[in-house]
Amino acid sequence: MANYKYHILICGGTGCNASNALGIIDNFNSILKEKSLDDDVQVIKTGCFGFCEKGPIVKIMPDNTFYTQVTPNDCLEIVEEHIIKGRRVNRLLYENPETKEHVEDSKHMGFYQKQLRVALRNCGFINPENIDEYIAQDGYVALATALERNNPAEIIDTLKKSGLRGRGGGGFPTGLKWEFAAKSKGDEKYVVCNADEGDPGAFMDRSILEGDPHTVLEAMAINGFAIGSHVGLIYIRAEYPLAIKRLQIAIDQAREYGLLGENILDSGFSFDIELKYGAGAFVCGEETALIHSMEGHRGEPTFKPPFPAESGYLGKPTNVNNVETYANIPVILNQGWEWFSKIGTEKSKGTKVFALAGKVNNVGLIEVPMGITLREIIYEIGGGIKDGKKFKAVQTGGPSGGCLTEKHLDTPIDYDNLLASGSMMGSGGMIVMDEDDCMVAIAKFYLEFTVEESCGKCNPCRIGNKRLYEILEKITEGNGTAEDLEILRNLSVTIKDTSLCGLGQTSPNPVLSTLDNFIEEYEEHVNDKKCRSGVCTSLMQYFVVPENCTGCTVCARNCPVNAIEGERKQVHFIHQDLCIKCGVCYDKCKFNAIVIK
Amino acid sequence: MIKLTIDKKTIEVEKGTTILKAARQIGIEIPTLCYLELEDLNIKNKPGGCRICVVEVEGRRNLAPACVTECTEGMVVHTHNVRVLNARRTVLELILSDHPFDCLVCAKSGNCDLQDLAIKMGVREIPYDGEKSTFIKDFSPSIIRDIDKCIMCRRCEMMCNDFQTVGALSAINRGFDAVVSTAFEQLLEKSPCTYCGQCIAVCPVGALTENDHTGRVIRAIADPRKKVIVQTAPAVRAALGEEFGYEPGTLVTGKMAAALREIGFDYVFDTDWAADLTIWEEGAELLDRLTRFLNGDKDVPLPLMTSCCPAWVKFFEHHFPEMSKIPSTAKSPQQMFGAIAKSYFVEKLGITREEMVVVSIMPCVAKKYESSRPEFAVDDNPDVDFALTTRELAAMIRQHNIDFRSLPEEDFDRPLGESTGAGVIFGATGGVIEAACRTAYEVFTKKPLAKIDFEELRGLEGIRSASIDFDGLEIKIGIAHGLGNARKLLEDIKAGRSEYHAIEIMACPGGCINGGGQPLHHGNFDVVKARWKAIYEEDANKPIRKSHENPEVIRMYEEYLGEPMSELSHKLLHTHYFDRRSDIVIDLEK
Amino acid sequence: MSVKIALKEEHIKAIRDICSSFNNDPGELINVLHKSQDHFGYLPAEVQEVIAHELRIPVAKVFGVVTFYSFFTMIPKGKYPVSICMGTACYVRGAEKVLDEFKKQLGIKPGETSEDGQFSLSSLRCVGACGLAPVVMVGEKVYGRVSTEDVKKIIAEYKE
Structure with a gap:
């Protein structure tokens, strides 16, 4: 980066791409060329900055200026003002939602202040399609060092001491996992990267692969060296075309540089990586299911033991780690386990990437040290609840996790505390909910997902989750009974207790945690046939507010079932027995004369 | 050895033993549903999917499926405590909630x-009333x-x-x-x-x-215009008793004949008779091919493969149609019986084939399909009208309120009920080829066999091979049971890895004694082994044990067919095969 | 001997080429299915028959795999496939209402294709643009912060 005066970094992640980041890049390039600035200013398409809420993001280095919601039309002004005249374009700067002040650079933005970027260290800083930029950030140093020291046991030992735990959900100690695979005997072994991110509302793996693919390749090669494997496989969702493209570019470049392939860096160690595609099955995040899928079968899990470390892909010892886990490894090896183990809590070391979404002001991808509280995440990084509404709950761990409430806001987040609170770390989805969200409907939403994604192999998951969903549906439609709540609980406990794999063993968590924390909402649905959030349409009733009704007849004319009666200029009346609760009258009324109760 | 505690009882088991098996060793029966293990056949079905066998292992977060969880040192297991019972019952209720109540x-x-x-x-009740599967x-x-x-x-x-x-x-x-x-x-x-x-x-x-065709058979017997005759396959007599409380392996040949008469069949015959006939034809075909081969004709299709098993026939028609010249053209005993019954025997009775109904009792469900193959009918009148399974026969006996255990021992009718020990062993893997060897040896060498039992052809190994000394000529025999084993054998032959003169294949593991129509073994292969023993016991007790010595078969050739492979034999007793690869046609109603 | 199917010779050749590019390895079934779906737009029974034949695996198994993964479809997609993200972030920001509106406007359910073959509707799980929730995709184009009122406009962009 030395020869350029300025670097314009533009987020090229899926989110910003969707809002025309490519147009911005094109515009910058042509404007710079026109003004003969292309030797002084470099335009770089990076991975995700994480601050998706305000995308597309343009960052100017070296001064860290952070422009949000940029359009291609803004490029000329940025070049003329900022690049040429050295004046920031204030209207594009991030505005602090509380103080309404413009924040000049990312270092002073609440969104970034509490973050600590380890796995995401290169995302948003380097061009992921250029291996040189990765190398410039100490890329492939860990691999080179490992090969030079030629001591696989040492690598495993470092990882064990670092306290790194699997970031895919289970939190199994990574060093231990490598050790099992290393000790396992086999004429071939496999290193598998699980990039089948299926948790709805989580996209940290995708962001890493799009923003820093080489870190994963490097870690996999180290993994291969540590356990004695020569073949790496990345099992990636077919729905991630950009990540696939960048991975393929990265693999090609690494091969060209001799960092993958035969005899890497003349060490005698050979390792290569190929891509295997997922095809849309959440259960394939479970490692045995993932392996079956890679072998061309239905992605059904099998009972463990045998663990993949003994008998995995094609029956050979296999080590499966998730993308984020891999992204941590080169840094740990470069900086040392002592550095890493200082971050986090006693049993959960390092950082965790979360996809913060839902009803917060700052939706995006964040990386925080373990031990941070939910309050810090939601109110400092997330900028608080959207539209000044009241916080109700936050779901971590996606469909496998549970809802945490007000009382958990100050609990330090780590694997064990989340588990103790009835949720789990999961892969890192973090969905914030406010007073407008109905917790019964949320539980139903997650169960709908599980029912759709259950592989069908074991009965508790195949039939049990379906029944859970049906009972929740019954409750949200106003037909629930007090006994249903009993059945829900017993069924949930049984499904957890008897299911074959992690999917079924965790799928009732949204039900159990909402039953535990929001029983009053369930009871209202069941006893009073009421949904306090107004989400469950079957429980809603529309009424005319006589004071506001002008008798304009718009509602009556638009009602599809003629449930509204009233003469012109007279107060109208809704027949509840006819009303199908479509909401048209509510939408059409210009006088706020229709209310939902 | 590993020491553990199951339901407060301490037990030592070998490493690798599952909780399910360990519990069984001390008489604790953990219920299972999906689990199936037939060790003799190396058949294992342990998906761990039904979750009925879950047990509590102290210190473990969730319940463990006993069928796949291996015992570990110091393990403490509870197989029927309240946590387990509640979970097991809930899982069962879930299964039942998606199961028809018919x-x-x-x-x-x-x-x-x-x-x-x-x-x-x-x-007693299912607490869920959700959606049920409808296919x-x-x-x-x-x-x-x-x-x-x-x-x-x-x-x-x-x-x-x-x-x-x-x-x-x-x-x-x-x-x-x-x-x-x-x-x-x-x-x-x-x-x-x-x-x-x-x-x-x-x-x-x-x-x-x-x-199920029992209803139609009863209707045929009730029809006074019809002569209804029945044939029973060798493996049936070794298993039918199980349906009436006999120990597995009890031969109930005589009682079965009596029961069939009681039910009202006009003639009670034996498929074993047709098995002997099959040996005449198939043996002649083998010797013919062998002789031509020894005389230098290298185009002779060898090895000769048995064709008694309709599932095997359909298998090679689908998967190895290019080898369709190799199997014997001889029909199966069931179909030979039907063809002779509706020609030779109707002539003897002086009735038309339409007035006769041929019923067969088979250990097999493929026989139903075989009897429905169009080439086994004359003017749409099938040679065999109904093929019932052993289970269906047992059901008929019960429907007729017959006290099976107190029935007298009766014999089959003549002529089509006379049989030899060679016909009996058709019911077990290796039996058809042994029967063929008994005859082929004596016909080929023109010397009597010193020892009738070919022990080298018997056994329950999936693929077996043996060499038989035909007075200086070494005949190589291959045997496979189970179609996966048959496939391996055929692929070896195709690849030139093995050379055989004759091959016997049966589709079911163990042969017909373990056919798809037999009483259910419920995962206990000892039942099948007992039947296997019984078959050879019946053979040993037969006064005549070689097919070519069956007097009623000899008489039938003299009176009717002339000799094996004669023109009439070809018409009645031989068949041809089809390429069914093209049968699998997409046919979606869209 | 070949399988009797109603596919044109060129189609059969295309499938054979795909299979042989993966060395007819049954372990590559999922990659073969991906490529075949790329080629045909969907995986009709006839295509699965040829794949089974080439990879020497039972067609029932191929069908078992196709019906397991939600990415594979046996129904041809519309010219403009509409996908509504039903990831949690989109859900809590009103994706369900948007989906309902699409259902109403197009007259089809998720997984279906309109009679004129123009539109097909599906829900998918998280495209990773949670900042833009709720998100709708038409083909490759992403629409962010979609409200029920936008649905008509989006459809109109493609209506012929």
């Missing part, structure tokens, strides 16, 4: 593992698939794919809609199914059953 008319009622479990667990019921000539009853135990899928390598069935869909079915959910008739019926033999519920 036990009253279900073919499996009284013999259904799920029903047994519901009774044992005392389930199309599939009636093939042999097998009825009612997959609304499928509990996804995957046993049939395992048999069809791993053991038989037929590949007609697979798990399809996902989640609640997951079920075992055919490609594109088409009818079995459009699939490469061989109708071996091993799926039925392992199905714990009523999802896979035979196409």
Whole structure:
């Protein structure tokens, strides 16, 4: 980066791409060329900055200026003002939602202040399609060092001491996992990267692969060296075309540089990586299911033991780690386990990437040290609840996790505390909910997902989750009974207790945690046939507010079932027995004369 | 050795023992549903999917499936405590909540593992009234698939794919809609199914059953215009007793004959007679091919492969049609019997073939399909009208309120009931080829056999081979049972890795004694072994033990056919094969 | 001997080429299915028959795999496939209402294709643009912060 005066970094992640980041890049390039600035200013398409809420993001280095919601039309002004005249374009700067002040650079933005970027260290800083930029950030140093020291046991030992735990959900100690695979005997072994991110509302793996693919390749090669494997496989969702493209570019470049392939860096160690595609099955995040899928079968899990470390892909010892886990490894090896183990809590070391979404002001991808509280995440990084509404709950761990409430806001987040609170770390989805969200409907939403994604192999998951969903549906439609709540609980406990794999063993968590924390909402649905959030349409009733009704007849004319009666200029009346609760009258009324109760 | 505690009892087991087996060793029966293990055949179905066998292991977060969880040192297991019982019952209720309640008319009622479990667990009501699976019921000539009853135990899928390598069935869909079915959910008739019926033999519920023809047989017997004759296959007599409380392996030949008479069949005959006839024809064909081969004709199709097993025939028609010249053209004993009954025997009786109904009692469901093959009919009148399974016969005996155990021992009628020990052993793997050897040896060498028993051809190994000394000429024999083993044998031959003169293949593991129409073994292969012993016992007790010495067969050749491979023999007793690869046609109603 | 199917010779050749590019390895079934779906737009029974034949595996197994993964479809997609993200972030920001509106406007359910073959509707799980929730995709184009009122406009962009 030395020869350029300025670097314009533009987020090229899926989110910003969707809002025309490519147009911005094109515009910058042509404007710079026109003004003969292309030797002084470099335009770089990076991975995700994480601050998706305000995308597309343009960052100017070296001064860290952070422009949000940029359009291609803004490029000329940025070049003329900022690049040429050295004046920031204030209207594009991030505005602090509380103080309404413009924040000049990312270092002073609440969104970034509490973050600590380890796995995401290169995302948003380097061009992921250029291996040189990765190398410039100490890329492939860990691999080179490992090969030079030629001591696989040492690598495993470092990882064990670092306290790194699997970031895919289970939190199994990574060093231990490598050790099992290393000790396992086999004429071939496999290193598998699980990039089948299926948790709805989580996209940290995708962001890493799009923003820093080489870190994963490097870690996999180290993994291969540590356990004695020569073949790496990345099992990636077919729905991630950009990540696939960048991975393929990265693999090609690494091969060209001799960092993958035969005899890497003349060490005698050979390792290569190929891509295997997922095809849309959440259960394939479970490692045995993932392996079956890679072998061309239905992605059904099998009972463990045998663990993949003994008998995995094609029956050979296999080590499966998730993308984020891999992204941590080169840094740990470069900086040392002592550095890493200082971050986090006693049993959960390092950082965790979360996809913060839902009803917060700052939706995006964040990386925080373990031990941070939910309050810090939601109110400092997330900028608080959207539209000044009241916080109700936050779901971590996606469909496998549970809802945490007000009382958990100050609990330090780590694997064990989340588990103790009835949720789990999961892969890192973090969905914030406010007073407008109905917790019964949320539980139903997650169960709908599980029912759709259950592989069908074991009965508790195949039939049990379906029944859970049906009972929740019954409750949200106003037909629930007090006994249903009993059945829900017993069924949930049984499904957890008897299911074959992690999917079924965790799928009732949204039900159990909402039953535990929001029983009053369930009871209202069941006893009073009421949904306090107004989400469950079957429980809603529309009424005319006589004071506001002008008798304009718009509602009556638009009602599809003629449930509204009233003469012109007279107060109208809704027949509840006819009303199908479509909401048209509510939408059409210009006088706020229709209310939902 | 590993020491552990199960239900407060301490036990030592070998490393690798599952909790289920350890518990069985001390008399604790943990209920199972999907688990199936036939160690002798190396058949294993342990998907750990039904979750009925879950037990509590102290210190473990969730319950453990006993069928796949191995014992570890110091383990403390509770197989029936309240946590386990509640979970097991809830899982069972869930299974039942997606299962039709038509036990009253279900073919499996009284013999259904799920029903047994519901009774044992005392389930009286199902607390869920959600959606139930609804699939199309599939009636093939042999097998009825009612997959609304499928509990996804995957046993049939395992048999069809791993053991038989037929590949007609697979798990399809996902989640609640997951079920075992055919490609594109088409009818079995459009699939490469061989109708071996091993799926039925392992199905714990009523999802896979035979196409029941007992009602039609009773109707035929009740029709005074019809002469209804019955033939019974060798393996039936070694298993039928199980349905009436006899120890497995008890031969009930005489009582069976008496029961069939009681039911009202006009003549009670024996498929063993036709088995002897088969040896005449097939033996002659073997010797003919051998002689031509020894005389330098290198185009002779060898090895000769037996063709008694209709599932095997359909298997090679689907998977090895290029080898269709190799199998013997001899029809199976069932079809030879039908062809002779509706020619030779109707002439003797002076009636038309339309006035005769031929019923066969078979250990097999593929025989139903075989009898329906169009080439085995004359003017749409089939040589064999109805093929019942051993199970269906047992049901008929019960329907007629016959006290089977107190029946007298009776003999078969003549002429088509006379048989030899060679005909009997057709029921076990290796038996057909042994019977053929007994005859071929004596006909070829023109010397009497010193020892009738060819022990080297017997056994339960999946693939076996032996050399028989035909007075200086070494005859190489291959034997396979189970279609997966047959496939291996055929692939070896195709690749030139092995050379045989003759090969015997039976589709079912163990041979017909373990056919898809036999009483259910419920996962206990000792039952099959007992039947196997009984077959050889019956053979040893027969006064005549070589097919070419069957006096009634000799008489029939003299009176009717002339000699083996004669023109009339060819017309009545031989057949031809089809390329069925092209049979699998997409036929979706869209 | 070949399988009797109603596919044109060129189609059969295309499938054979795909299979042989993966060395007819049954372990590559999922990659073969991906490529075949790329080629045909969907995986009709006839295509699965040829794949099974080439990879020497039972067609029931191929069908079992196709019906397991939600990415594979046996129904041809519309010219403009509409996908509504039903990831949690989109859900809590009103994706369900948007989906309902699409259902109403197009007259089809998720997984279906309109009779004129123009539109097909599906829901998918998280495209990773949670900042833009709720998100709708038409083909490759992403629409962010979609409200029920926008649905008509989006459809109109493609209506012929």
